Amino acid sequence: MADIHTYEGAPEAEFGDYVALLKPRVMSLVVFTAFVGLWIAPVHVHPFVAFCAVLFIALGGGASGALNMWYDADIDAVMRRTAGRPIPAGRVARPEALAVGLALSGLSVMMLGLVANWFAAGFLAFTIFFYAVVYTIWLKRSTPQNIVIGGAAGAFPPMIGWACATGGISLESVLMFALIFFWTPPHFWALALFMKEDYHKAGVPMLTVTHGRAATRRHIFAYTLVLAPFAIWLGLTSVGGAFYMAVSVLLNALFILGGWRILKRDEVAAEADGYGVEKRYFKLSLYYLFLHFLALLVQHWIGGGW
Structure with missing residues (x-):
């Protein structure tokens, strides 16, 4: 895999570049489905707990996006749709993206466990692993069924939200x-x-x-x-x-x-x-x-x- 890194003379990374690493447009729908799963569950959740739970699920989703951009930087660089992303555009170095992804993964899972329950936190950890490793690293480059199997990662959030409220499936x-x-x-x-x-x-x-x-x-x-x-x-x-x-x-x-x-x-x-x-x-x-x-x-x- 080609090493994509910041180049000499590239503009300094801004806060918005690190936000872009988290794929906020893509993750917005994921976060919404997680919120719905939590809110319609048969167990009442205090609004503050619900807010924190959705926030940490969102951070976990963003962590997945950052890890995906870290690994797929070589692909993103040659695709018209993704060439402007922070890493191929030279605004964020690949090691930085990896660090952001790993840090947010650990933070989101730990905090979701503390604010909701550890079943939901484990579910979030599995989802991050599935998207970053099973889909991004393994399936995406090896099979035309990449989207079919890998799509499970995007389908887990409402189950995580439901689990935050009920502790189960x-x-x-x-x-x-x-x-x-x-x-x-x-x-x-x-x-x-x-x-x-x-x-x-x-x-x-x-x-x-x-x-x-x-x-x-x-x-x-x-x-x-x-x-x-x-x-x-x-x-x-x-x-x-x-x-x-x-x-x-x-x-x-x-x-x-x-x-x-x-x-x-x-x-x-x-x-x-x-x-x-x-x-x-x-x-x-x-x-x-x-x-x-x-x-x-x-x-x-x-x-x-x-």
Whole structure:
């Protein structure tokens, strides 16, 4: 792996550069799902404890982002989408990123154990390890199933939030995990459809690179069909209700329809319009996940579950 480090004459690292190491835009959705998992759990948590728990889960997520940027600095440097990140841009040295990631990992796990419980803290530690080692170091560069298996790391936060409140795992938290787990592949494969050349240049074996765009389109549609039953099943549990169910049915109908349009796209036409359909589907996928968890929060607030 190429050594990416600050170069002579590079601008001094600012506070914002270290914040950028934590991937705040990516982690914001992760933190939101963790908050929802904690707040809708059947055990009341004091608002201050809940705030601290979400804060330390966020720090743990940021630690994962820093460790990911440390290891992937060589890949980030050749991809147009990531070339401006702090390490490839020369503003933060790789050893600094590693130090930040390790320090925040230890701090977040220790503090979550003290403020919530040690089961949740151990879960957070496992999640950081899974994202940094299993996904970033092992899967990402070795298999086109990197996103499928590695996506579990992004699906654990609502389970961690739930565990902060209850000290354990339940069907509801497992289904929240499943919602994110099966959402992740079509979300990232849609991005890969219009960013294929970046992954090709970086040598990342995304499905678009190893199997082509046509196979990727088939996989996206298949996953929308697998995802929908889990999303709707969640609405039939103690955290669901009529409001959540209505939102989920509508969102899944739109997501399946979008997946069908992706499946039927002609590659020549897709290139001609700059992959507009794929980009809109990618944006829809962001709303899909956010609105599902927002619906869970609203359902909890209004009550009326089954």
